[in-house]
Amino acid sequence: MSEAHAAARAAVLGSPISHSKSPLLHTAAYRHLGVDISYTRVEVAEHEVRSFLTQQGQEPGWVGWSVTMPLKAAMVPQMTSTSRRVQTLGVLNTVVVTEEVDGGRSFHGENTDVDGIVAALQHQGITRDEAPSGTFAVLGSGGTSTAALAAAAELHFAEAVMYARNEEKAAASEPVAQRLGLALTVKPLSSLGDDIRAGLLDVVVSTLPPRAADHLVPQLPTSHDSPPVLLDVAYDPWPSELARAWSERSWSVTSGLEMLLHQAVRQVELFTENMWNPAALQNDADHFLMVRKMRSAIGLHEGAEALDR
Template sequence: MSRRAAVLGHPISHSKSPAMHSAAYAKLGVDIGYSAIDVTVESLPAFMETVRGDGSWCGLSVTMPLKTAMVAEVDDVRGAAAHLGVLNTVAFEFDGGSAVRRVGYNTDVAGIIEAVRYAGLATTPHAAILGGGGTSAAAIAAVQEMGAGHVDVFVRDVSRAVEAQAAAAAVGISLAVRPLTEASTAVAASDLVISTFPPRAADALADELADQPGTGGGVLLDVAYDPWPSRLAEVWHGHGGAVVPGLEMLMYQAAEQIRLFSGCDVDAAVIDVMCDSVGLPRRVF
């Protein structure tokens, strides 16, 4: 029987996940159809109820704004997702019969770590994160796993950083939530900057950094990938810093999803076709 998987979010038409997943499944020779489905927070419970009784589903990728809301829609939460209260993956596990468990994971944490480890990052980074939502929670956990004891999170509205604060408490890292208007000096001096903002939301900050000659000595991971390069990535690169595209993080977290959905190993040959599907240049893996 052909199996189904999809990426859920709102909006979702821009997603590169269908191209990556479809290329991987074709290379692996497994019959999994993967699509993008527009689902809002309000419509999520009804959608998940339709999925519950359909044995063809093997997995869901979860993007904004559903990463927190999905926690209430699964039967079990494992790994980093259990600590963070934020997930980006739902795998369907069968008990050998008709019963199925919907299990939540967070593969964003591993995706972030893998995406920056080849960029010459210090073992214990002095880090700054832009944004306080679900992806920033994964970024905080990733920074903690890389050895940092403190992280600064810069947000447009300091009252809306609940997910970031909960993530820091869960993984045991010191956190300072600061307004975005204070970001330029701190960001310029950071070993690692992870922007979880949507496209163009960091443009004003980028313009400030363009006028600071000390900007860009560290590594920037900009999760937004359309349009690319972002204004922030252009400025960072222009000052000599290392830039890791968000597509690279997307590829690494997707590789773990593919393993969970298909039960297959994801080797270098699969990584190659995933990169080709979205025009992502290969690093040395």
């Protein structure tokens, strides 16, 4: 293995960052691949983005960064290039770092949150190959909410409803929805329960911060013949009150850990594309084993997650 590979490193950036499980996921993947990439946490506040990129980000060895709140939008203008997906959404969660021949660094922004949401919902049986139909609900209007809209489009939903505390902020996502080919309606969070009761929703993705959805539980009907599937992006604590309420009603629910897993799988593929054993070029059996090891690293078992762990 070359000296450059031996010095390779990656990190998750954000603030606060101490709770992040990304180091567990990435470390398990790199051990499986046999590539020497160290992965750590780096506390970076929103106002520190530019100074990080021009100082610490210029140090040798970086192959990429996972990006979490509050940096998902703030990073975008600082990128050397961005994917079409990031251009559409205006937010990223991944930066691929490349060392140029002149010794400088280029930064490419990508968004693998979309991959994570799509895969987590497919894990719950949400697969749609037919013409666009159905309604996809998003709770919240932050950086992950636009990734949820992109996932809705990729899963062939026809329309989305964004339930938000700040409806004006949520309305700013309408141009994104238009670019994705989604009809978007913005509603207050207080109308979620009535819309579930009326059978208007097929999927609910909560992008609200931990505990921010607790107050929605009393809105929920006690039973429903065809309840929507819930993906609660917040995974600490787990189960959230919303997820617990869904489970108590025997409705389908999956945690943000499932999303976190699959978005990290795609990041690993991006960060190792120039290494001796790129994750994206594994055969199906090896890729499956890598994902299983990553899943085990965060205590996420095959099948539906246990809500009492």
